[in-house]
Amino acid sequence: MGKTRSELREIASNVLYETYILNNAKVDYDIKELVKEQMDIENEFVISLITGVINNQEVISSLANKYLIDWEIDRLSKVDKAILSIGIYELMYTDTPCIVAINEAIELSHKYSDEKVTKMINATLDGIYQNEKIDKK
Numbered sequence: 511m512g513k514t515r516s517e518l519r520e521i522a523s524n525v526l527y528e529t530y531i532l533n534n535a536k537v538d539y540d541i542k543e544l545v546k547e548q549m550d551i552e553n554e555f556v557i558s559l560i561t562g563v564i565n566n567q568e569v570i571s572s573l574a575n576k577y578l579i580d581w582e583i584d585r586l587s588k589v590d591k592a593i594l595s596i597g598i599y600e601l602m603y604t605d606t607p608c609i610v611a612i613n614e615a616i617e618l619s620h621k622y623s624d625e626k627v628t629k630m631i632n633a634t635l636d637g638i639y640q641n642e643k644i645d646k647k
Contacts, residue, residue: 522559526592563595577637
């Protein structure tokens with residue numbers, strides 16, 4: 511039985527979290543290997559989310575910092591940074607409907623973060639959604 515997109519996003523956030531730890535420790539890694547540790551099969555959706563965030567992290571972090579109030583993305587826990595980064599990536603770079611991208615990030619945040627962080631992620635994604643030019647085809 512295949513996994514839902516929500517479950518795949520959760521796996522992507524877990525792997526992204528892992529990459530942040532490995533980067534801090536200056537340890538090399540292979541994204542496909544990290545995904546295989548989480549899933550038995552390779553999944554393009556998961557890999558595209560992770561590589562999309564990594565390849566666009568500078569822009570994603572800049573956008574997050576623009577809309578985070580009195581906070582910066584690098585001060586968030588690595589889990590919260592991963593969740594917010596995936597949400598921003600899906601908002602800005604994929605054809606995922608905006609409301610779905612925001613709701614999925616909020617749901618992940620409910621599972622892994624406290625209420626204050628969930629509200630912060632919601633407000634940040636909503637600010638980006640309301641104020642940035644998002645080109646959904």
